[in-house]
Amino acid sequence: MTQALPEFLATVAVPEEDLEFGKEITVTHTEVVPVSADEYWTGFDDYFRLQAYVGMHEHMTTIKGDGGVGTVIEFDFMGGRTQEMLLEKDDNTKTWVIAMVGSNPLFKTYKAAVKVDEGTSETAKVTMSITGIVALEDYNSRRGHVAFTKYMLRNRINEVLCLIADKKGSVLNWEIEIDCRPKKLWDAVNDWAGYAWVMNATGVEVVPDAPNYDLRRKVFFGTAFAEERLVMGSENPNTLTYEMGRNDNMGALHYRGKVEVVETPSGKTKAKYTSTFLPLPGADAKTAIKALMDPRMEWIKATFADKPNYFCMLL
Numbered sequence: 567m568t569q570a571l572p573e574f575l576a577t578v579a580v581p582e583e584d585l586e587f588g589k590e591i592t593v594t595h596t597e598v599v600p601v602s603a604d605e606y607w608t609g610f611d612d613y614f615r616l617q618a619y620v621g622m623h624e625h626m627t628t629i630k631g632d633g634g635v636g637t638v639i640e641f642d643f644m645g646g647r648t649q650e651m652l653l654e655k656d657d658n659t660k661t662w663v664i665a666m667v668g669s670n671p672l673f674k675t676y677k678a679a680v681k682v683d684e685g686t687s688e689t690a691k692v693t694m695s696i697t698g699i700v701a702l703e704d705y706n707s708r709r710g711h712v713a714f715t716k717y718m719l720r721n722r723i724n725e726v727l728c729l730i731a732d733k734k735g736s737v738l739n740w741e742i743e744i745d746c747r748p749k750k751l752w753d754a755v756n757d758w759a760g761y762a763w764v765m766n767a768t769g770v771e772v773v774p775d776a777p778n779y780d781l782r783r784k785v786f787f788g789t790a791f792a793e794e795r796l797v798m799g800s801e802n803p804n805t806l807t808y809e810m811g812r813n814d815n816m817g818a819l820h821y822r823g824k825v826e827v828v829e830t831p832s833g834k835t836k837a838k839y840t841s842t843f844l845p846l847p848g849a850d851a852k853t854a855i856k857a858l859m860d861p862r863m864e865w866i867k868a869t870f871a872d873k874p875n876y877f878c879m880l881l
Contacts, residue, residue, distance in 0.1 A: 570758035570772075571781065571796060575713040578776045584712055587703060590675065593712070594695040595719035595779075599727060600812065600819040601844065603682050603690035607660045608733075609726035610680075613637055613652055619729045620722065621798070644671045653677075666698075672711060674699040680723075692726075694719045716779045721797050724809060727820050728842045737842050738855055740863050744835040745871040751835050752804045752827040754870070758796060761785055765865040803828050816858065817849030837866065 584591045599606055610616060613633040618626050624642040629649060631637025640649045649667035656662075660682035666673060676698040683691040696715060702708040731737065744751060754762040758781075761767035769786040773793070784791040797807040809822040826838040841859065845851035 569756070569799075571714075571717070571799060572710070574774055574776070574781045575710060575717060577774065578713050578716075578779055580709050580712050580716075585705065585709055587705075587708065588674075588699060590697065590699050591712070592695055592697040593716045593719065594693060595716070595723070596691055596693040597720055597723045598685055599690050599692055599723065600688065601690060601727065601730070602687060603660060603684045605730065606690045606692060606726065607657070607682050609729045610655065610662050613655070614639070615733075616726075616729060617641075617650070619732065620725050638667060646670065654679075669701060672701055674701045692723045694723050713779070717781075720780065724797075724820065724822070727844060728822050731820075731842050731844050736845060736851065737840065738852060738859070739841075740837075740839040740859060742837050742839075742863050742867050743830060744837060744867050746835050747833065748804065748827050748829045748835045750872075751837060751866070751870050755806050755825050755827060756799060756804070758783060763866060763870075765862045797822065812846070814846070815854065816843065817846050817851035817854040818843040819846055820844045821855075835870070839863065 583589070584593075614626075614628070617623050617639055622641075622643065623639075626639055626641040629638040629640050631652070633652075635652055635655055638649055638651045640647050642648075648670045650664050651667050652663075653665050654661055654663040662680045664678050666676035669675070676696065679695045679697075681693045681695075683693070685691050696719070700708050700711055702711055751763065754760060759770055759772050761770045764785055766787050767785050768788055771784040771786070771791075773782040773784060774780075775782070781796045782793055783796070784793050792810060792813065794808045794810055797809055799806045804827045805824065807822065807824045809820065810818075811821075812819055813821055821841065821843045824838075824840040824842075826840075828836050828838075830836050839859070841855050843851050843855060
């Protein structure tokens, strides 16, 4: 993961009672999301699509079931295969529960539950809880994993918003090739305290919120700023994902950006950028975001391209 996240997680408090080896623990987070409870619940319509969409479910296959309660899926996880079963999906109470079948390198037992409650006509309160026994014997590794699990709860809640956006076609993709080595661009993207890859940015203020397991930053454009939340950073491939709440310039209620930096066969850089968004009512978010991002892609190409060495050309 990107270095900013483990450094931040090392600063958060983890209750000592949650770190006893072999003890079952529960971590919970509640988030107010910018859609109604009914709309949020549509993210759980298709069990297979939901599980395939969320991260860390590579090469998913079905062991049994048709997507209803009792369905078991299997996917790659940490060098092996992990199975999960749908235990409950109650449309009346808007409750969804899955459990791991067996164990894996991180958990001896694992159960995840989502409860969607009414907020206002335009919001919902979503609570996600994970109950399990962490399998890691080393204390520091166990602490790091519990802290990471707490951080991931908000990620997972918001990931359902992205699935809803994806189902509606509210996704834009860019792919550019840059005449430089991948490390040059990735070092800039992977620097949460930096802004070298953000067109027109004039500064960054990192905003850690350890009590709430939340790492954000303010990217300044003169006196104005956009607040971004770090979702995840990973390697192989080098990928950074961040998200924002309501953004009137984009016409979006919720926005998630994903940057992937890979090497081409010729040793240059290919950058892929994905925008996933929920439009504000009445807004043409797709047009607004495209108008903002098209020139930014061209700026990145020009800014990070290796400049000719004119001294060598003269020799």
